[in-house]
Amino acid sequence: MMQSTQLFLKDGIQLNGTTLEMLSAMPIIVNVYRAFDSDATITSGLDGKHSSNSYHYDGDAQDYRVWDVMDTVEKVATEIRNELCRYLDYGGCFDVVVEYRNDEEGNRIPSHIHVEFDRRRYETKRHTDPGYTGGRL
Numbered sequence: 001m002m003q004s005t006q007l008f009l010k011d012g013i014q015l016n017g018t019t020l021e022m023l024s025a026m027p028i029i030v031n032v033y034r035a036f037d038s039d040a041t042i043t044s045g046l047d048g049k050h051s052s053n054s055y056h057y058d059g060d061a062q063d064y065r066v067w068d069v070m071d072t073v074e075k076v077a078t079e080i081r082n083e084l085c086r087y088l089d090y091g092g093c094f095d096v097v098v099e100y101r102n103d104e105e106g107n108r109i110p111s112h113i114h115v116e117f118d119r120r121r122y123e124t125k126r127h128t129d130p131g132y133t134g135g136r137l
């Protein structure tokens with residue numbers, strides 16, 4: 001059997017309306033997870049409960065599961081940041097943040113990795129520097 005690399009979705013999430021910038025980030029994120037011997041699973045796209053001004057509703061943000069990378073989650077996030085900058089001209093306009101929550105015992109544990117494309121930052125950079133196409137910030 002040929003080994004394939006797959007992206008997984010939590011049941012019921014909505015990706016209809018995902019922006020091209022987020023689409024272009026997805027294979028890069030999947031490959032980072034593979035490098036940590038884990039599958040990548042999107043747990044939220046345009047769905048879910050987020051703050052009212054969240055980029056999720058614009059298709060510019062996704063959440064990724066961290067169950068299989070609990071001990072290395074900050075390294076995974078750093079690697080996603082680095083790889084987005086390496087492969088995408090506008091990679092520096094992504095924010096990659098590990099979100100934490102409290103478990104039943106009150107311990108602070110990773111909840112998910114939030115990845116968003118900061119379109120306002122991208123547009124601002126383009127207006128102040130017409131030659132700007134993205135890249136490292």
Ligand SMILES: [Zn+2]
Nearest residue numbers: 061062063114
């Ligand atoms: Zn999120």
